[in-house]
Amino acid sequence: MHLLEERILADGCALSDGVLKVDGFINHQIDADLMYEIAKEFKKRFADITYNKILTIEASGIAPAVMLGYCMHLPVIFAKKQTPKTMDNVISVKIHSFTKNKDYDVLLSKSFLNKNDKVLFIDDFLAYGSAALGIKNLVEMAGAELVGMGFIIEKKFQNGGSILKEKGIRVESLAVIEEISAGKVKFSK
Ligand code: G4P
Numbered sequence: 486m487h488l489l490e491e492r493i494l495a496d497g498c499a500l501s502d503g504v505l506k507v508d509g510f511i512n513h514q515i516d517a518d519l520m521y522e523i524a525k526e527f528k529k530r531f532a533d534i535t536y537n538k539i540l541t542i543e544a545s546g547i548a549p550a551v552m553l554g555y556c557m558h559l560p561v562i563f564a565k566k567q568t569p570k571t572m573d574n575v576i577s578v579k580i581h582s583f584t585k586n587k588d589y590d591v592l593l594s595k596s597f598l599n600k601n602d603k604v605l606f607i608d609d610f611l612a613y614g615s616a617a618l619g620i621k622n623l624v625e626m627a628g629a630e631l632v633g634m635g636f637i638i639e640k641k642f643q644n645g646g647s648i649l650k651e652k653g654i655r656v657e658s659l660a661v662i663e664e665i666s667a668g669k670v671k672f673s674k
Contacts, residue, residue, distance in 0.1 A: 486526050486659040489637070490672055492519060499665045503640065504584065511609055511637065515548050523659060524552030527607065527635045530657040536605040536632050538562060538598065540624070542591055542616060545609040549637055553607055562598060564591045564623065576626045580619035583643075584612060591619055593627070600628035611636040611658060614645030621654065638662065641673055 498506040510516040527549070539561045541550035547563050554561035566589055568575060577592035598604065604624050611617060617634055624631045631654065639646050639658030642665070649656050661673040 486523070488519070488522055489526075489660045492516075493638070493660060493670060497670060499668050499670050501668075503642065503665050505638065505640070505662065505665060505670065507638070511548075512545050517548075517552075520548050520552045521556075523549050523637055524556045526659055527553050527657065528556045531605060531633055531635065534605075534632050534655065536603045538602050538604050538629075540564065540593075540598070540604050540606045540620065541608055542566070542620065546607055549609065549635075550607040553605075553635075560597075562593060564593045564620065566591060568592060576623060578619040578622045578626070581615050583615065591616070591623065593623060595627050598624065598627040598629045602627075602629035603632045604629050605632055606634045607636075608634075609637050611639040611645040611649075611656070612643045614643075614648040617645060617649055617654075618652075621652070633657065635659075640665070 496509045539550050539554050539559055542564045550561045572594050574595040575592050577590050579588050580591055581588050606620050621631055633655040636658040639661045641661050641663055646656055663673045664671040
């Protein structure tokens with residue numbers, strides 16, 4: 486997605502440890518027009534599959550997921566990182582974050598996901614794939630079917646994409662980064 490790559494080059498900041506800072510348009514301040522273009526691109530890329538629900542994880546996945554939900558007129562569920570008192574029918578998985586080097590729980594209510602659901606997962610980053618694999622387990626625990634996963638940015642050098650594809654998951658990433666070095670971002674051709 487040319488528009489997204491241009492924006493990453495213009496406003497993203499490559500940090501020394503392989504982390505890309507994009508908080509001016511994705512992770513803190515959100516460019517809603519860009520998010521809308523991102524959602525339209527996801528809609529196009531997943532046009533060949535059928536899904537009735539969109540799933541993401543709070544916080545940064547919510548914006549692209551909701552935009553896609555708006556484009557597709559579909560409900561959007563966001564898995565939570567904390568249990569609200571009002572939540573019932575809860576299922577959860579533990580996920581290890583390599584970026585933050587800590588474990589965290591991700592949970593959702595089975596009231597919103599069941600065996601009749603075909604789920605498309607959307608998130609901002611694909612790094613090592615641990616969050617995505619946790620979500621795969623969570624969807625299976627709910628008895629639903631995971632039909633694909635879409636990411637705004639994939640860091641190919643951290644191998645999450647290969648891991649998910651080896652498990653037979655359909656993955657679409659709108660900007661694929663081959664390498665981050667010396668403050669420079671190199672995209673896959
Ligand atoms: P993984 O799930 O693919 O294995 O990645 P990891 O655990 O390392 O990622 C944990 C968090 O860090 C996720 O957000 C992920 O989106 C984010 N992340 C990973 N790589 C980058 C990067 O290069 N740049 C930025 N900006 N974020 C990255 P999170 O903790 O769930 O945060 P949020 O969704 O609440 O913002």
